[in-house]
Amino acid sequence: MIAVEQWTGEVALLLRSVMRASVRDFADRLGISPRTVSNWKNNSSSVCRPETAQILDTALAQCTPQEREAFRLRLAALRGEPVPSARAEAARPGPCTVVSHKFLPVYLGDRSLPLHESATPRPAGPGGLEQRVRGACHRSAQASTLHVYACGVAVVHLEEHQRVESLTELAVWRYRSYSKDPEWVGERLTRLLATGSGDGQVRGLPPVPQYVLSAYELRENAWSGTGLDTALQLLTTPSVLVNRQDPSNVVPLAPGVEDAKFRDGWTHPEAVAFGGGVSRGVAGWSGVAYHPQSDERALTMSQIVALELDVQALWALSSHILSMVEDGQDPVMPPEYGWRFLRGAYSRLTTARPTETAQHRVMREAILSTSDLPDRLRAAQDALRDSNR
Structure with missing residues (x-):
């Protein structure tokens, strides 16, 4: 850098x-x-x-x-300084410590009401969504929480610490765990919903998240300069390091792939960099990577996590509305969570605040642009508005 x-x-x-x-x-x-x-x-x-x-x-x-x-x-x-060699740093794979933050959202509708009422109130995030939180009791995560939103969405947040010898090793772990985490979340929510229903029964289909999005905090590592840039790019888009033809047995690609990525300074054409000062971050369609440094101006990982929680909740909510349209139904939501609710969330997420730092603004814009959430929120608003005419 x-x-x-x-x-x-x-x-x-x-x-x-x-x-x-x-x-x-x-x-x-x-x-x-x-x-x-x-x-x-x-x-x-x-x-x-x-x-x-x-x-x-x-x-x-x-x-x-x-x-x-x-x-x-x-x-x-x-x-007037000697021009340093661009190859002075031999960028190559190496060991690192990474904190993985996984977000697994699922729309529950009014089934979430007992979970919401029994959880602990939490201050609203950047999207201004009312939410409550409770422990999720994941078997191996260092921390696991269930965020229940008043609009009918639940988001499970898993924090897992990994020490790996290469980013390929981390990518393999990521995709192998992805095949298990949604099933675990579905089983966990089913048990909680059955407990809160009063009769031990769960109405509707079993709740299963449709996807998993990750945000990575890169901690101990030996990279700098272009090596750090490449590491963050690979954390954001690990699919270029693995073979996923058999989802049940994701394996590394041919030997030397990661070495070549570091040697060439690989970047994803659709990834968006953010950061400022000595801290660096990259946002992509499949995740976010951030390397914070001790600096009073730097963003914190907790700020990124807070934004991602609201982004994933609104993605699940808008996806539910749009799926009804695709199924030929008129989308119906409670009046308090209709198109005006989505319009308010859209405005809060896309409008800069007077107290917002330049780094925070760029981070927010990078995550929103790569998530495609603003377009989905507008489409969901239009669908709800049209169904009420």
């Missing part, structure tokens, strides 16, 4: 040049006034304010590997 100790107007314009952006496009991407960019031209030695420096840190982290390499070389030349 490239560290900029002091952002000046000259260095900021250097970043604009490698991004090949116009003044207006560069300003829009950073969320600042075009006048600020123009002022950097007139006063190139001016030192950027701390909040602007954070925004520039984040913009640099979001650049492509090629743009970051160009920035690194030009910055060294600007400073």
Whole structure:
């Protein structure tokens, strides 16, 4: 990773040049006034304010590997420093410690009411959804919780700590556990629903999550620079490391695949980088990876988890509504969870807050864009609105 100790107007314009952006496009991407960019031209030695420096840190982290390499070389030349070799670091697979956060959402409808009433109230998350929480009692997870939302969705959150010798080993564990976790969640919810029903019976089909999404916190490791970038990319998209033709027996791909990914600085074209300062993160369609550092400006993993809980709950809710439409039914929801409820959640998730840091904003936007949740919420709103006409 490239560290900029002091952002000046000259260095900021250097970043604009490698991004090949116009003044207006560069300003829009950073969320600042075009006048600020123009002022950097007139006063190139001016030192950027701390909040602007954070925004520039984040913009640099979001650049492509090629743009970051160009920035690194030009910055060294600007400073009159010897250009460091891009191959000075031998990026290769290695051992690491990872905290895996799995989210397994399922729509329960009014069947969730007894679970919601018996759980402990919890402050609303970024989506403003009313929720309660109770232990999930997973057999091997370091922590497991069941989040029951008033809108009829339950999300099981499993926190599991893994020490592995390679990211391929972690990917194999991930997919093998994915074949077991939804079944366990279904059995656990079935028992809880039967206990809360009064007659020991569970109405409707057994609740089984349709998918599992993961967020990884990368802790102890020996990577830096492009090696760290590649590690986060592979954590976000582990499917490129394994053979999943037989879901019951996921195995590594041919030997040397992970070595080649590190050697080439592999990136997924649809992954979105976020972070700022010395912390780094990547969001993709199948998960999120984050490497936090001890910095008062850095995001915390708990902030990412809080956002993902609400995102997964709203995904399950909107999926239930859209599945009714696909089945030829008019979607019906309780009035308090109709299209206005979805509109409010959409606004809370997509609108920046005055107290929100630049890193938090970029993280939120990265997760929302890769999850496709905003589009699904709009589609579910339209479906509910049309059914009420």
